[in-house]
Amino acid sequence: MMDWPTRTPTPPCLPELAEVLVTLRAEAGDDTGGHPGDNVLDALRDSGVLRLPVPAEYGGLGADWTDANAVIAGLARADASVAIIVFLHYAAVSRMTTYGSEEQRKRFLTAVARDGRIFASSWSEPGADAAKQKIATTAVPRADGCWELNGAKTFTTGAGVADHYLVLARTGEEDAAPGSYGRPDQGIFVVDSTRPGFTVDGVLDLSGMRRSATGLIRLDGYLTEPGDVLIHSRETPAVIGHPHTLGLTLGAVALGIAEEAHDTAIDIGRRRSLLGNPLYRHHVFELGSRLAAIRGVVESATRADGDRTGHALTAKVFASETAEVVCRGAQELAGSSAFSRNHSLNRLSQDARALTLMGPPNYLCRELVATHLGVQ
The missing domain is CATH 2.40.110.10 (Butyryl-CoA Dehydrogenase, subunit A, domain 2)
Structure with a gap:
C-alpha cells in the first residue's frame, strides 16, 4: 500500500520543532492539571516557536503566516491544546506588529523573542x-x-x-x-x-x-x-479580526489533529495485519482523501491576495468539521478500544469537536463570511 504524504512539512527556519514535539508527546495524555507542564512551557520558550512570526528587527525569525500555520499543525499532531495556546499567541503577535506603536513593539515583541514571553x-x-x-x-x-x-x-x-x-x-x-x-x-x-x-x-x-x-x-x-x-x-473590531486577514487559521489545528488520526489508523492496521484487507484499505483511503482536502483548504488560506478573512474562517469551519469525520472514521477502524478515555483517538476526537466551538465558533464564522460576501 502506498504511503500517504500525511505530515505538513516543518518550516526550515524552525528546526527545534522536533525537540518540542518529543516533549509534548511525553505528557500529552496527562490532562489532570488542565494545562501544559513546566517541561512543555520551558521547551516552547527555549525554542524558536514563540518568536517565529516576530519581525527580525525585534529579534524574531520573521516567518510568514504559511510557516506559522504549518508549525501550529505540527504542534497539534502531538497536543492540540498547546497548539491552541501557540495559535492565540501568534494572533496576539500579529495584532501588536500591525497596530502597536513602535515603543510597544520594541517592548513587547522583543520580550517574546528574547525572553520567550507568551501572549x-x-x-x-x-x-x-x-x-x-x-x-x-x-x-x-x-x-x-x-x-x-x-x-x-x-x-x-x-x-x-x-x-x-x-x-x-x-x-x-x-x-x-x-x-x-x-x-x-x-x-x-x-x-x-x-x-x-x-x-x-x-x-x-x-x-x-x-x-x-x-x-x-x-x-x-x-x-x-x-x-x-x-x-x-x-478600529477595535478590525484589530480583533486582524489575524484572519493574514490567513492565520484555527483550521491549522484541525489539520494536525486529522493528520495524527489518519496516521494512527494506519499504524493500527499495520499492528493488526489489516492493511492487506481491501475493506480496511478503502476506509483508510477515504480518511486520506478528507485529510488532503483539509490540507488544501488550510494551505490556500495564506495564498489569497488581499484580505484573507473569508479563506481563514472557511478553513476553520471545513477543517474542524472534517477533522471530526476523520477522527470518527479512525475510531471505527480501531474498534471499541478507541473509546477508552485514555486512547489517543478519543482525545483527538474530543479536541476536534472542541475546535468547532472555539471563537469564533463555526456558526459565527459562517455568518461573518456570508456577511463579508454581501449575502444576507
Whole structure:
C-alpha cells in the first residue's frame, strides 16, 4: 500500500520543532492539571516557536503566516491544546506588529523573542454573546494616562500560562453601532500577569482541549501603564479580526489533529495485519482523501491576495468539521478500544469537536463570511 504524504512539512527556519514535539508527546495524555507542564512551557520558550512570526528587527525569525500555520499543525499532531495556546499567541503577535506603536513593539515583541514571553487573548465573558457585543468589563481612563480595568473573563485560553493578555474592555456606554465582531466603543489593553489587580480564578474542566489552560481571570482595579493601550477607537473590531486577514487559521489545528488520526489508523492496521484487507484499505483511503482536502483548504488560506478573512474562517469551519469525520472514521477502524478515555483517538476526537466551538465558533464564522460576501 502506498504511503500517504500525511505530515505538513516543518518550516526550515524552525528546526527545534522536533525537540518540542518529543516533549509534548511525553505528557500529552496527562490532562489532570488542565494545562501544559513546566517541561512543555520551558521547551516552547527555549525554542524558536514563540518568536517565529516576530519581525527580525525585534529579534524574531520573521516567518510568514504559511510557516506559522504549518508549525501550529505540527504542534497539534502531538497536543492540540498547546497548539491552541501557540495559535492565540501568534494572533496576539500579529495584532501588536500591525497596530502597536513602535515603543510597544520594541517592548513587547522583543520580550517574546528574547525572553520567550507568551501572549493570550481574553475576550469572552459570562453572558456575553459569541460576537463579543456585550462586554461588561470596563476600562476607565485616568488623568495620569493610565486606565483602570474591572471585570471578569471566562474561556481565556492560556490562563495562568501566558505572561501578557490582550483584554477586551468596554470604554463607552455601548451606544455606538456594533461591528460584526466586537464593537467600536471597546478597547484592547495589554495586561501584565504580574501586576496587582490581576488574578487567575482557575481552569475549566473541559471535554476537549483539556490541557489548554482555558479558564477565568479577574481584573479588580487593575491599573495599566500609559503604554499598555493597544487600541481604543472605532478600529477595535478590525484589530480583533486582524489575524484572519493574514490567513492565520484555527483550521491549522484541525489539520494536525486529522493528520495524527489518519496516521494512527494506519499504524493500527499495520499492528493488526489489516492493511492487506481491501475493506480496511478503502476506509483508510477515504480518511486520506478528507485529510488532503483539509490540507488544501488550510494551505490556500495564506495564498489569497488581499484580505484573507473569508479563506481563514472557511478553513476553520471545513477543517474542524472534517477533522471530526476523520477522527470518527479512525475510531471505527480501531474498534471499541478507541473509546477508552485514555486512547489517543478519543482525545483527538474530543479536541476536534472542541475546535468547532472555539471563537469564533463555526456558526459565527459562517455568518461573518456570508456577511463579508454581501449575502444576507
